[in-house]
Amino acid sequence: MNTGRTYTSWGRHFCYQHTVHRLHHRSDDLSFMTTAQTPLLPFGMGRSYGDSCLNGGGILIDTSSMDHFISFDAGSGRLRCEAGLCLGDALAVTIPRGWFLPVTPGTRYTTIGGAIANDVHGKNHHRAGTFGRHVTCLELVRSDGSRRVCSAKENSELFRATIGGLGLTGLITWAEIQLAPISSFAIETETIPFESFEEFLSLSRESVETYEYTVAWVDALAPGSGLGRGVFIRGNHHPGGERRFGCEAYTPSPPLFRVPCDCPPFLLSRATMRLFNTLYYRRHGRKKRRAIESVDTFFYPLDRVGEWNRLYGRAGLIECQFVVPPAQAGLIPELLVRIRAGRSRSGLGSGSFLTILKEFGRIESPGLLSFPMEGITLTLDFPHRGEATRDELACIYEMVHRAGGRFYPAKDSMMSPSLFAASYPRWQEFAALVDPKFSSNFWRRVTLA
Amino acid sequence: MKEHGATLLIVGATSAIAQETARLWAAKGHLMVLVGRNAEKLGHVADDLTARGGQVRDVVQADLGDFSTHHTIVARALAAFESLDLVFIAHGLYGDQQRAAADVGAAEEIIRVNFTSIVSLLTLLSPHLQRQGHGHIVVISSVAGDRGRQSNYVYGAAKAGLTVYLQGLRNRLCRDGVHVTTVKPGFVDTPMTAHMKKNVLFASPKRVAGAICRAVEKRKDEVYVPFFWFWIMRAIGAIPEGIFKRLRL
Numbered sequence: 001m002n003t004g005r006t007y008t009s010w011g012r013h014f015c016y017q018h019t020v021h022r023l024h025h026r027s028d029d030l031s032f033m034t035t036a037q038t039p040l041l042p043f044g045m046g047r048s049y050g051d052s053c054l055n056g057g058g059i060l061i062d063t064s065s066m067d068h069f070i071s072f073d074a075g076s077g078r079l080r081c082e083a084g085l086c087l088g089d090a091l092a093v094t095i096p097r098g099w100f101l102p103v104t105p106g107t108r109y110t111t112i113g114g115a116i117a118n119d120v121h122g123k124n125h126h127r128a129g130t131f132g133r134h135v136t137c138l139e140l141v142r143s144d145g146s147r148r149v150c151s152a153k154e155n156s157e158l159f160r161a162t163i164g165g166l167g168l169t170g171l172i173t174w175a176e177i178q179l180a181p182i183s184s185f186a187i188e189t190e191t192i193p194f195e196s197f198e199e200f201l202s203l204s205r206e207s208v209e210t211y212e213y214t215v216a217w218v219d220a221l222a223p224g225s226g227l228g229r230g231v232f233i234r235g236n237h238h239p240g241g242e243r244r245f246g247c248e249a250y251t252p253s254p255p256l257f258r259v260p261c262d263c264p265p266f267l268l269s270r271a272t273m274r275l276f277n278t279l280y281y282r283r284h285g286r287k288k289r290r291a292i293e294s295v296d297t298f299f300y301p302l303d304r305v306g307e308w309n310r311l312y313g314r315a316g317l318i319e320c321q322f323v324v325p326p327a328q329a330g331l332i333p334e335l336l337v338r339i340r341a342g343r344s345r346s347g348l349g350s351g352s353f354l355t356i357l358k359e360f361g362r363i364e365s366p367g368l369l370s371f372p373m374e375g376i377t378l379t380l381d382f383p384h385r386g387e388a389t390r391d392e393l394a395c396i397y398e399m400v401h402r403a404g405g406r407f408y409p410a411k412d413s414m415m416s417p418s419l420f421a422a423s424y425p426r427w428q429e430f431a432a433l434v435d436p437k438f439s440s441n442f443w444r445r446v447t448l449a
Numbered sequence: 450m451k452e453h454g455a456t457l458l459i460v461g462a463t464s465a466i467a468q469e470t471a472r473l474w475a476a477k478g479h480l481m482v483l484v485g486r487n488a489e490k491l492g493h494v495a496d497d498l499t500a501r502g503g504q505v506r507d508v509v510q511a512d513l514g515d516f517s518t519h520h521t522i523v524a525r526a527l528a529a530f531e532s533l534d535l536v537f538i539a540h541g542l543y544g545d546q547q548r549a550a551a552d553v554g555a556a557e558e559i560i561r562v563n564f565t566s567i568v569s570l571l572t573l574l575s576p577h578l579q580r581q582g583h584g585h586i587v588v589i590s591s592v593a594g595d596r597g598r599q600s601n602y603v604y605g606a607a608k609a610g611l612t613v614y615l616q617g618l619r620n621r622l623c624r625d626g627v628h629v630t631t632v633k634p635g636f637v638d639t640p641m642t643a644h645m646k647k648n649v650l651f652a653s654p655k656r657v658a659g660a661i662c663r664a665v666e667k668r669k670d671e672v673y674v675p676f677f678w679f680w681i682m683r684a685i686g687a688i689p690e691g692i693f694k695r696l697r698l
Contacts, residue, residue: 024465024640027489065465068493069500081500092476093501 007060010309011049011413012316013384016056016441023066026082026139026173032059033143033171039439040143042167044084044111048118049319050413051441052166058439061171063113069093070174077179078136083113083172088252088303091295095250099179100237100295102134108252108300113172118410119164119370123213123235123299126361128180132163133366138175143437147173161433164367166409168434168443183240185250187213187298189233192288193281196228197333203232204359212236213298219281220336220355220380221274227336230357231284235298245292253296258306265313268383273353312383318393318413321371321379323360324405329376331403332357335396339380352380368430371408379411390414409442420446450585450665456530457481460513460522460570461540463490465639466589468497469658470537475503482507482526485540506530513540514562516569523573532581535665536574538567538588542604543641549603556603563607568614575618579625586622587630587665588615592673594633595682598698612671619670631671632661635678650681 007018020043021032033040041055043062054060063084070080074097079090087101088108094100105120114120119132128134137151140162150159162169194200200216207214211234218230238245266272302308309317324331339352356379365372380396382389393414400407406423407415421427431447457474461467462483471481475498483498485491488510495505506529511518526533544559567588578584593601594608612631619629636642636651652675660674673679688696 022640022643025490025493027493068497070493070496072500 007043007046007054007062009049009051009053010047011318011384012309013318014051014054014413014441016054018055018058018060020060020062022062023084025066025068028066030141030171031145033141033437034145036143036437040435040437041440042083042113042117042171044114045086045109047107047110047114048410049317050409050411051445052118052409052412053114054441055439056441063111063171066173067111072097074099077181078176079179080174080176081112082174083116084111086111087115092252094179095182095185095295096248098181098183098247100182102178102180103128103131104299105131106300106302108303112175112177113167116163116172116175117165117167119365119367119372120410121360121372123215123358125363125372126208126214126359127212129361129363130164130365130367130370130372132370133363134178135163136176136178138162139173140170141173142170143435158433160366161368161430164365164370165430166369166440166442168438168440170435170438182237182247184238184242184245185247185295186238186245186292187235187295188238189235189291189293189298190288191284191291192232192234193284193286194230194232197336200228200230200232200357201329201359207234208361214358216357217280218336218355218357219277220339220352221270221277222281227340228333229281231281235293238292253294253304255306256304259308259310262310262314263312265315265383268312268353270351273351276353315384315386317381318384318389319379319381319411320393320396320414321377321408321411322400322405323371323373323375323377324400324403325373325375328403328405331399331405332376332378335378335399338395338399339392352382354381355379368426368433369409369424371406371410373406375405412442415446417446417448450534453478455479455534456532457535457537458484458526458533460484460536460538463487463494464539464541465641465654466634466637466657466661467537467539468494469654470539470661471498471503472501473658473662475499475501478502478504480504480506480530482509482529484509484511484513484522486510486512513566513570514558516566519566519569519573522570523577527577533574533578533584535585535587536578538570538586540566541589541641543601544604546601546603559603560607560610563604564610564614567611571618575622575627578627579622582626584627585630585665585668586618586627587632587661589632589634590615592633592635592678592682596685596693600698628668630664630669632664632674633671633678634674635681
C-alpha cells in the first residue's frame with residue numbers, strides 16, 4: 001500500500017485523502033476488500049471530472065497497472081483484457097489489425113473498466129448507443145470475495161448495474177468487448193459552420209442516416225446575435241484502399257506537448273476565451289470543408305495537449321454535461337443566453353470555454369444508471385472560481401431539472417439528491433445491487449449516505 | 450538486433466520494467482522465451498505479449514535464487530531458438546535493508562538474487578553467445594550501485610558488483626561480437642518501490658522501457674534511465690566521503 005500520491009479527478013477541485021491499493025494482475029490477492037474497514041472504490045486514469053471517482057477517507061483500488069491483454073481474436077474482433085488497460089493501448093494493437101472501438105469517448109486515456117463504469121458514449125451515439133452495449137461479459141469481484149462472470153445471460157442483474165454503475169457494484173477485473181471492423185484508420189470529415197441552434201438541429205437531423213459520427217462545437221461567448229453559432233462536424237470511416245491510411249500503417253500519435261505547470265488564472269479569462277472561440281470559428285470559415293483526418297485527431301484532439309487541465313490554473317475546472325428530452329430542446333438556446341449573461345452578476349465571469357453539442361439517438365442505454373437518453377446533450381466547462389461559479393451552475397442545474405433533463409455523473413460535482421432521484425428513476429433498483437463495502441463521494445452526496 | 454523476428458530470452462519477465470520493455474519488443478513481432486517465478490503471472494504476461502504481437506515460444510517457471518534451475522533455463526532457451534539475439538535480465542530483489550544490516554542470511558539473499566544468480570546465468574550463457582558470434586546481453590543494474598548509502602547499501606553493493614562484473618564481461622566478449630548493455634535505472638514506480646514515498650524523480654516503467662529499447666538499438670554500453678540520473682549520480686559522486694558519511698541518505 002502506498003499513501004504518498006495524491007489522487008484527484010480531472011477537474012482538480014476536489015482534494016481528499018485516500019489510502020491506495022494498487023493492483024497488477026487480475027489474479028492478485030483481493031482479501032483486503034473483505035477486511036476493509038473503510039469504503040472501497042476502483043480508480044482508473046482519474047479522467048472523471050467530478051467526485052464520482054473519489055472516495056475521501058476510504059480506499060482507492062488503483063487498477064491502472066492491471067493492464068494485460070488476455071486475448072484478441074483478429075478474426076472476430078473479440079477483445080478480452082484486464083480492466084486497467086487504457087483505450088489508447090488497446091487501439092495501438094487493434095487498429096493495425098483492422099478493428100476499432102465500437103464507441104469511443106473523447107480521450108484515449110480512459111481504462112476499459114472506467115469506460116464500462118461510466119457507460120461512456122461518443123460521436124456515434126445515434127448509431128451505436130453506449131459503450132456498455134458492446135461489452136459481452138465481464139468479471140466482477142465483490143467484497144465478500146466472490147468472483148462472478150456477468151453478461152446479459154449470466155448474473156444479468158449485476159451486469160446491468162455494473163454498466164454505468166460508477167464502480168459501486170464491485171471491482172471489474174477483466175472484460176470482453178466486441179470491436180467494430182474498419183478498413184483504414186482515417187475518417188472522412190466535413191465541417192459546416194452554422195449560425196443558430198435551429199440550423200444545428202436541421203444539420204443534425206439530415207446527418208443521422210448518412211453519417212456515423214456527428215458532433216458540434218458551439219461558441220458560447222459569441223457577442224450579440226452571434227450566440228448559437230458554431231461548427232458542425234460529421235464523419236465516416238474512410239473506406240480504405242489507400243495505402244497511406246491502411247490500418248497496418250497506424251501508429252498512435254503522442255501528445256504534441258505537455259502543459260508543464262499550473263497556468264495563472266488570467267490565462268483563461270473571459271477575454272482570452274472569447275478570443276480563442278472567435279478565432280476557432282473564423283478558422284472554419286463561412287463555408288463547408290471536407291478533410292481526411294486520422295482517428296487520433298478526429299476523436300482525441302485534447303489528447304494532443306498533455307495534462308491540459310493545468311491550463312485552468314490551480315483551482316481547476318468544473319465540467320458539466322446534461323441531456324434534455326427532444327421536446328425540451330428549446331432550453332439550449334435559452335441556457336446559452338443565460339450563461340453568457342452571467343457576467344453581469346459576477347456569476348460565470350468567464351463563461352463556458354469549450355461547449356459541445358450533440359443529439360443522442362433513440363438506442364436505449366443498457367445500464368440502470370446509464371446517462372445517455374434520447375435528446376440533446378450539451379457539455380460546458382468553466383474555470384473554477386469558487387462559490388461564484390457554483391452559484392451560477394446551480395441555476396443551470398435548476399433549469400435542466402425543470403426541463404426533465406439529467407446530468408452525467410462522470411462530469412458532475414453538484415447534483416442534488418432530489419435531482420438524482422428524479423432523473424435516474426431506477427436508482428433504487430441500482431442501490432440494492434451496490435456492494436455494501438463500496439462507495440464514492442458522488443454516491444454519498446446524491447444518496448445523502 | 451533485427452527489426453522483426455529477433456529471438457529474445459527474458460529473465461524476470463513478470464517484473465514491471467521487463468513487462469513494459471517486452472511489450473515494445475512484442476509490437477515488433479519478436480520471438481521470446483520468458484522466465485519468471487510465479488507461473489500464473491507468467492501466463493498472464495505471455496498472453497499479454499502474444500496479443501500485442503509477440504511470439505512467445507516457451508515459458509519457464511523458475512526460482513532464480515536457486516541456481517540449479519539455471520541449467521534448465523539455458524537449455525530451454527537454446528532448444529527454442531537456433532541462436533539467441535538478445536538476453537534481457539531484469540529480475541531483482543530490493544529486500545529489507547534494516548534486516549539485512551543485522552542478519553547475514555537476509556543480506557546473503559539480496560546478494561544472491563541481485564548479483565550471484567546473474568553471474569551464474571551469464572556464466573552458462575556466455576559460451577553459447579561466444580560460439581554463435583553475435584548477441585546482446587542487457588542487464589538491469591541500478592544507480593544504487595554507484596555509491597553506498599545507509600538506506601540500501603546491501604542492495605547497492607550487489608548492484609555495484611553486478612555493474613563491475615558486466616564491465617568485465619563486456620570487455621571479454623567484445624571481440625566475439627557479443628555486446629553487453631548495463632542499464633542503471635533511478636527510482637521507478639513499480640511494486641519494488643511500493644513502500645517508498647513518491648516524488649518527482651520517480652519515472653514510470655513505460656518511460657524506462659522506452660529508454661531501454663533506445664539504448665539497445667544504439668548498442669550503448671552503460672546507460673542511466675531516465676538520462677538525468679547521469680547528472681544526479683555525477684553530483685552525488687562528487688561529494689567528498691568525509692562529508693558524505695555524515696549525510697542521512
